[in-house]
Amino acid sequence: MPETKTIRVILADDHQLVRAGLRSLLQSIDNVQVLAECSNGHETLERVEALRPDVLLLDITMPGLNGLEVARRVPKLSPATQVLVLSMHAGPEYVAQALRAGVAGYLIKDSAVEELRVALDALAAGRPYLSPAISQTVLRGYLRTGKAPADAGAELGKLTARQREILQLLAEGHGTRDIAERLQLSAKTVESHRSQLMDRLHIHDVPGLVRFAIRVGLVSADLS
Amino acid sequence: MPETKTIRVILADDHQLVRAGLRSLLQSIDNVQVLAECSNGHETLERVEALRPDVLLLDITMPGLNGLEVARRVPKLSPATQVLVLSMHAGPEYVAQALRAGVAGYLIKDSAVEELRVALDALAAGRPYLSPAISQTVLRGYLRTGKAPADAGAELGKLTARQREILQLLAEGHGTRDIAERLQLSAKTVESHRSQLMDRLHIHDVPGLVRFAIRVGLVSADLS
DNA sequence: TTCGGTCTAGGGGAATTCCCTAGTCCGTTC
DNA sequence: GAACGGACTAGGGAATTCCCCTAGACCGAA
Numbered sequence: 001m002p003e004t005k006t007i008r009v010i011l012a013d014d015h016q017l018v019r020a021g022l023r024s025l026l027q028s029i030d031n032v033q034v035l036a037e038c039s040n041g042h043e044t045l046e047r048v049e050a051l052r053p054d055v056l057l058l059d060i061t062m063p064g065l066n067g068l069e070v071a072r073r074v075p076k077l078s079p080a081t082q083v084l085v086l087s088m089h090a091g092p093e094y095v096a097q098a099l100r101a102g103v104a105g106y107l108i109k110d111s112a113v114e115e116l117r118v119a120l121d122a123l124a125a126g127r128p129y130l131s132p133a134i135s136q137t138v139l140r141g142y143l144r145t146g147k148a149p150a151d152a153g154a155e156l157g158k159l160t161a162r163q164r165e166i167l168q169l170l171a172e173g174h175g176t177r178d179i180a181e182r183l184q185l186s187a188k189t190v191e192s193h194r195s196q197l198m199d200r201l202h203i204h205d206v207p208g209l210v211r212f213a214i215r216v217g218l219v220s221a222d223l224s
Numbered sequence: 225m226p227e228t229k230t231i232r233v234i235l236a237d238d239h240q241l242v243r244a245g246l247r248s249l250l251q252s253i254d255n256v257q258v259l260a261e262c263s264n265g266h267e268t269l270e271r272v273e274a275l276r277p278d279v280l281l282l283d284i285t286m287p288g289l290n291g292l293e294v295a296r297r298v299p300k301l302s303p304a305t306q307v308l309v310l311s312m313h314a315g316p317e318y319v320a321q322a323l324r325a326g327v328a329g330y331l332i333k334d335s336a337v338e339e340l341r342v343a344l345d346a347l348a349a350g351r352p353y354l355s356p357a358i359s360q361t362v363l364r365g366y367l368r369t370g371k372a373p374a375d376a377g378a379e380l381g382k383l384t385a386r387q388r389e390i391l392q393l394l395a396e397g398h399g400t401r402d403i404a405e406r407l408q409l410s411a412k413t414v415e416s417h418r419s420q421l422m423d424r425l426h427i428h429d430v431p432g433l434v435r436f437a438i439r440v441g442l443v444s445a446d447l448s
Numbered sequence: 449t450t451c452g453g454t455c456t457a458g459g460g461g462a463a464t465t466c467c468c469t470a471g472t473c474c475g476t477t478c
Numbered sequence: 479g480a481a482c483g484g485a486c487t488a489g490g491g492a493a494t495t496c497c498c499c500t501a502g503a504c505c506g507a508a
Contacts, residue, residue, distance in 0.1 A: 014334060015312065015332075015333035015334040016333075016334045016335055016336055016337075017246075017249075017310075017331070017332075017333050017334065017335050017336075017337065017339075017340060018242055018245065018333055020245075020249055020337045021242065021244075021245025021246045021248060021249045022241075022245045024245060024248040024249050024252060025241075025244055025245045025248050028248060086241075088239065107241070108239075108241075109239040109240075109241050109242055110238060110239040110240045110241065111240055111241050112240055112241075113240075113241065113244045115241075116241060160484090160485065160486085162485075162486070163485095170431065171431050171435075172431065173429040173431040173432045173435075175429065175463095175464085176463095176464065176465085177463090177464090185486090185487075185488090186487075186488055186489085187464090187488095188487085188488045188489060188490095189486075189487050189488055191464085191465070191466085191488090192486080192487070192488070193486080193487090194465090195465085195466075195467085196485095196486095205397040205399065206430050206431060206434075207394065207395050207396065207397040207430060207431075207433075207434045208397045209431075210430075210431045210434040210435060211395075211397075211434060211438070211443075211444075211445045214435070214438060214445040215445045219435075220435075221435045221438040221439045221445065384453085384454065384455085386454075386455065387454095399494095399495085400494090400495070400496090401494090401495090409455090409456075409457085410456075410457050410458080411457095411495090412456085412457045412458060412459095413455075413456050413457055413458095415457090415495085415496070415497085416455080416456075416457070417455080417456095418496090419496085419497075419498085420454090449508100450507100450508085451506100451507085451508080452505100452506095452507085452508100453504105453505090453506090453507100454503100454504085454505085454506105455502105455503085455504080455505105456501095456502080456503075456504095457500100457501085457502090458499100458500085458501090459498105459499085459500090460497100460498095460499095461496105461497090461498095462495100462496080462497075462498100463494100463495080463496065463497085464493100464494080464495065464496080465492100465493080465494065465495080466491100466492085466493070466494085467490105467491095467492085467493100468489100468490090468491095469488100469489085469490090470487095470488085470489085471486105471487080471488085471489105472485100472486085472487075472488105473484105473485085473486080473487095474483100474484090474485085474486105475482100475483095475484090475485105476481100476482080476483085476484100477480100477481085477482075477483100478479105478480090478481080478482095
């Protein structure tokens with residue numbers, strides 16, 4: 001079926017050049033009309049309320065008022081507006097946060113142009129849209145836990161105290177034997193904990209654990 | 225004077241959507257011709273060597289082979305090519321790193337389209353270009369310290385190109401065997417590089433390397 | 449040409465990790 | 479109060495990686 005109806009879009013991204021690029025891209029899609037561009041959260045909310053777009057294409061990382069925060073407030077100002085989040089991150093914690101904020105679509109910045117078109121059509125028709133790359137991840141989380149995967153901070157809460165303790169020491173650069181001595185444990189026990197916490201976080205390499213620990217603030221990147 | 229000469233550009237950015245947007249934007253500038261798009265470091269180097277563009281428009285954050293690393297290698301492959309870095313960050317440490325890597329231009333993603341045009345013209349004419357927003361910052365840094373803001377990035381300069389490449393892959397979570405396959409090397413060679421770069425950095429554990437890599441911006445803590 | 453630095457890679461032993469199993473303790477539930 | 483599940487502990491054995499040393503090829507600089 002041909003899309004006869006025009007999709008009215010507001011574009012919000014704090015990077016002017018990226019925004020201009022996206023606008024140029026959107027304008028090349030025939031049934032899309034760009035109503036406005038916004039560069040910060042508050043401006044976005046004003047425009048949404050005034051113009052009532054069909055879709056708000058929204059970057060998450062914006063200064064002042066976060067993209068997610070914007071998404072949470074949109075329904076009150078313009079109930080018919082569907083929010084399509086544009087994010088750099090495919091991690092389940094980011095996706096989950098966005099979904100909790102009530103967004104109808106989640107598109108990774110590393111997506112094909114065709115995906116953008118499909119997503120816009122879906123949202124305009126009232127259907128949700130998730131980037132294929134991430135929907136698997138999220139779906140796996142749903143199936144396993146029966147609910148949305150939590151964000152990074154919450155992931156940390158899923159670990160036991162012992163596991164957090166060992167994760168931190170690990171991320172600080174202490175080896176298995178070292179940790180075992182500090183905690184008066186067998187090296188084998190420390191291995192068990194590491195293995196178990198890796199399973200819980202679904203991270204199975206040490207660098208990944210270190211990045212996670214930094215992300216959730218368990219350790220800082222600038223230790224000696 | 226009218227710009228009669230066409231500026232031949234290669235566009236490198238790992239986010240497909242952003243890339244498409246920029247391409248669309250570039251194509252709307254009349255004296256610019258986009259020769260190719262690249263999504264990773266090695267591909268970029270190949271294309272640069274093969275196509276010898278006037279300007280390489282280069283995003284810094286790319287997986288596998290860092291944008292700065294790409295910039296460092298460009299002159300050997302195509303001496304006439306000017307590198308125009310596209311970065312989210314205006315901080316002096318980022319700018320300084322880029323300048324040390326030999327880039328001719330530094331453009332913040334939050335720039336006006338007109339700036340992109342001006343920057344391309346400048347580089348094509350052999351003149352350097354810095355976003356006005358950052359040149360103040362850098363200048364202030366110079367004035368205050370009397371020298372380039374060295375900081376963490378300087379340590380990174382102590383490593384060879386190969387070592388930086390392997391450090392990045394390591395910090396991204398790739399194992400020794402994995403890295404060896406990607407770079408078409410023996411696992412033993414990768415071990416050698418790791419060992420040598422550890423010596424140079426005086427960091428002798430993987431978590432420490434990961435934190436270092438994050439600190440200097442070689443990798444981000446929030447990879448999926 | 450010589451020299452130093454880089455990139456490559458192997459040998460061999462030490463150390464660590466991975467996968468599996470399993471006992472103890474403790475709080476919750478039926 | 480007995481059963482159950484989760485947390486914490488730990489070992490065996492195989493696989494993998496790490497560590498230290500050596501060394502050839504190559505290249506640019508002195």
